[in-house]
Amino acid sequence: GCGSGGDPAADDVTSPAAGGPAASAAGTEIPAQEQDTAVAALVPKEFRDKGTVTVASDASYPPMEFMASDGQTVVGLDPDLGKALGEVMGLKVTIVNSQFDAIIPGLSAGKFDIGMSGFNDTEERRKILDFVDYYKGGSSFFAKSGGVVVKTLDDLCGHRVAVQKGTVQQDDVTAQDAKCKSAGQKSVDLQVYPDQAAANLALVSGRADVSIADTPIAAYQVAQSGGQFALTGDEYGVVMHGIAAPKGSGLVKPLTAALDTLMKSGAYQKILDKWGIGHTKLDAPLVNGAEPQQ
Amino acid sequence: MQVQHMTQAAESVESMPTVRRRQPGRWVAAAVVCVLLAMLVNTFVTNERFQWDVVFDWFTSDRILAGLGRTIQLTVISMLIGIVLGLVLAVMRLSDNPLLSGVAWAYIWLFRGTPVFVQLLFWGFISALYPRLSLGVPFGPEFTSFSANELISPFVAAILGLGLNEAAYMAEIARAGILSVDRGQAEAAQALGMTRGLALRRIVLPQAMRVIVPPTGNQAIGMLKTTSLVAVLAYPELLYSAQLIYSANYQTIPLLITASLWYLLITSVLSVGQFFVERHFARGSVISAGATDRRGSLRRLAARLPGRRP
Amino acid sequence: MQVQHMTQAAESVESMPTVRRRQPGRWVAAAVVCVLLAMLVNTFVTNERFQWDVVFDWFTSDRILAGLGRTIQLTVISMLIGIVLGLVLAVMRLSDNPLLSGVAWAYIWLFRGTPVFVQLLFWGFISALYPRLSLGVPFGPEFTSFSANELISPFVAAILGLGLNEAAYMAEIARAGILSVDRGQAEAAQALGMTRGLALRRIVLPQAMRVIVPPTGNQAIGMLKTTSLVAVLAYPELLYSAQLIYSANYQTIPLLITASLWYLLITSVLSVGQFFVERHFARGSVISAGATDRRGSLRRLAARLPGRRP
């Protein structure tokens, strides 16, 4: 898939000396969008009065979102897209860092208005959230350079696999483990770590053979590892990724419309290209994986 | 002077009934506390956001119970390592041998000084730093070497990380306990021909225990919850088990309540244990005199307040 | 009997030089420890996996320093809340008023019994349970109400979560300290006409401090690292700052070392502070006699070991 590697943001955050704000880090500046009055009209009064919308992101998930070198600004694909969406809707967007686990409780508690943190649009999550889907992407394997070779999920039997907790990949490997067992093969040694950094340490220290993550994240990881890690096998399980809003939130409609505007203006494509996942684009926004009902 | 008055008084009060001191403030306070408690219970039970049905569905589920078992196992083993090593370190630290006390000092400094989270990562992923551990002559030939990953399983790493860290804290607690014992005790023991080791074991430590046990109870209860840090080694103890469940089904609040209830339960059991251990080591103190029945010993603590009328 | 022998001896030893006890074991141990230390330093410095250059690049970077500042701020404020509230709870717990001691007991039970992680989440996401907090007559009309999210910022939630939890632990420490003071002290104070409160403040607590300070030092140092749990509120203190950095640049090990070095540094500073506080409260104890110079007081601790020859 997307092993392009040469991520523009990389150099800025690796060194403590680099000062400047995140925007310059991103290299490509995304121009400000014009407000679309039709879209703005869809925004519920409550938000129009406030003039702002609060977006939660877990800033430990590059390139989707991560801390800029100033230690305060969240940068990445989601913040860029979030800002652009806000401009179209005529709202100021505040990106708030939150641990991934805390985003969904925070949405129910009214701490955040929407979540943009590379959410996979899954059946389970749709029970409590609505998703405005904005790209489709799969998962990729990576391992130590010169380590195990894994082509598909079926090759995982008998291997030690490190994944981050709460990810679709965790579910994928759990299902695969059952398959291995029923096929009489060796089971998968699944290791669920609280964050990707710990999963990576498990790879480095040889506790695990292979890790799986969303393709953009896996690619970024490998690019950052200085040759220690390599992608292996094929991308699999392409699914929708969406902007999460609490069920029944009045923001789903304006968000869908705003995304549509961005897609038509080409800004959407620019943002995806900037963060190296241009090929994952959707042609039109979807809500909960389907055409939005008007 | 007042003798006249006194005599009269004495005659008239001879059979006068005694009235205990009235404490109206107490009753007002009691009423306020009762209302507040009622409110608290009321909101806990009626606020549907707590989702008590989900809480109790998960309460005895296999995954939670397995996590609970691992938590208890880690707590017990780590505390044992911590207490034993901590006592050794405390005695070393108080030794007049500068080498022993220096080593103990450095150990305590390093292990108290760094986050146990980092220590757990260190032991868990030691092979990222030292892929092979070897036994041999320092700066000379090696005899044999092991793969660090084989030698140190995640469980061993968890025990090492928690236990060695705990020892540093226990060492300070034991030191304070030993220092709290009157010097005359050790002297009396030595005058009877005891060696320092024997005096320490038979005379000083049993008395130091009165001071050591309460903070050790604190530590054990703290450890119960510190074990949740081993999540970073992908070792699913109680809290991490709950987190793994709610990261899949998003019932965050009820699952956190489930885990908390279990913690509360074990803490209560530990506290009861601590009470009996404390009572054991308080034997011989003034108030334990005559307090052999259970009620007496339950009243013992209150009775120690300065100025309490017996 | 042996008088003859004794007299001879006495005459001949009159001016005999005294030789301090030789301790060959000490020298062997010293050598071993030195070699081990040399090995440790050697591997730390030469193992390039530690990436010391990266460690020191980040050591004084703005982000790490900002995180450090937040860690110190949280530690200081939470410990202050913990100590003050803990002392109040300890006195309540030891009171002969069953209501006061019951409330203190329940508080300690609840806050010690549940993970501070969950408590932090509770304060941080209280609006998920109680979107509006109101002030009014219990079960009656309300006067005013606030949005929980506005009232409780992440910083306030962090302080509440850490401070209220700490108070429960400090209460147990203070209780042990108060119990360690001889009952005769409070009696002597009362016989002089002091009220219980005054006796507690002037006589009992200052002596209890000798027992309270060492575990409180432990708690402060523990708190320093417990603050890292506020990461769950996305409040970037020291460790979480380091984690945010390495989650973007994958230099996990050097950044963990950077954070650990800072923790080690502050812990050392705290320990020095603790030493002086301990010395202050040890005034009047046998060994502090004459130990007014610095060297004397540094030797003081070792001198307390049972049976130590002065």
Added chain:
Amino acid sequence: MVKAVQVHKSFGRVKVLNGVDLEVAPREVLCIVGPSGSGKSTFLRCINHLEKIDAGQLFVDGELVGYARRGGKMHELGERAVAEQRKNIGMVFQRFNLFPHMTALENVMEAPVRVRGESRATAREHAVKLLDQVGLSARRDMYPAQLSGGQQQRVAIARALAMRPKLMLFDEPTSALDPELVGEVLDVMRSLAEDGMTMVVVTHEMGFAREVGDAVVFMDGGVVVESGHPRDVLVNPRHARTAAFLSKVL
């Protein structure tokens, strides 16, 4: 000054005082003697309400100790009222109970400053004089742990005197004192008595009881067996138990 009427006190099931009756006139020095465990210390502690009596009445200076009579009933006093009563009663303990975290001078100054609200300067001046009186002017800045047992007890006496009490209770005040210092302490005590001080002294020193005491009480088994002038009680005891006790002691 002190009047005890049928004072009873038990610890759990152990009856320690079985109805003690006695009276101490103002300016009188009463010495209590008796075998070990006879309840002398316990009775002394009852006088300033350190032990709550189970039955009977205790008066100091005409006031009921620890109780107030209202409407034909005895109401227990609050702790402030008890503290107020104790201000007038100095006590010297069998085991000193000096405050170990304060120097000798600070021990003596503590109560005048904190309880009577004297200025530090006044309290200091008085404390210095008292330490001088007990022969410890040179050791006023030492901590109790740096003083020998005898020195500690002398500080304890100075500390009790610092409150300028109307009544002084002594629980074997000389038992830890050096013989050569006993004389000095007796001088202080006698001059106090001449200034109007009433004293109750539990002691094993028969010489002292005879010389200084205006009255002697012999206690045994929690009751007063015999009382009277030292000449009578110590020299011509009427009771067999007193005689037996004295024959061993003298």
Added chain:
Amino acid sequence: MVKAVQVHKSFGRVKVLNGVDLEVAPREVLCIVGPSGSGKSTFLRCINHLEKIDAGQLFVDGELVGYARRGGKMHELGERAVAEQRKNIGMVFQRFNLFPHMTALENVMEAPVRVRGESRATAREHAVKLLDQVGLSARRDMYPAQLSGGQQQRVAIARALAMRPKLMLFDEPTSALDPELVGEVLDVMRSLAEDGMTMVVVTHEMGFAREVGDAVVFMDGGVVVESGHPRDVLVNPRHARTAAFLSKVL
């Protein structure tokens, strides 16, 4: 049995012993008297090496205390050797120092069982006898905090006697004791002396020194001022300081 040659001892800059010379023959009871702070307790503690002397020599039963002579030099002994020496020296402290977490009986049995390796049965039998001797058979299962001061000191004496020492050191053993019990204790001590026990007794009880002591030493300012038979020292002192001290005490 005990021989001190120019024993010196300072605490920091305070010189407490300034060259003490004295000798105690076997079966002798030596009483040390002197004013407070004269170093009596400190000297007693030097005898069983609880304080390390700065200069001079101390012998007990012909052996140097705390040192061994080898090759013309004095080598400090290891702690096991010192503990071995202390087994033969019983000590009774001014402030009891009973083990508070053990009953009276356990206090007495502790050292015989743990140090001498006696069986619990033997030790118990002996301990019961000793507690009987000091008049405490009824209180053998009480903890020190439940005993009055007098009772505690008697347990402490029994505890020291339980090791069947050759030499007994007493630091004001009767100062906390009831007068009627002093006699009993003296009887125990006298019968011990008759069985070959040597005793060094720091005391303020001149009557006891005169009655039981084979010799009396008067200490002041860290030196032995005068020594001899009690009759001579206590009745016809040669030194002015002794006379001054005695005039106050007697």
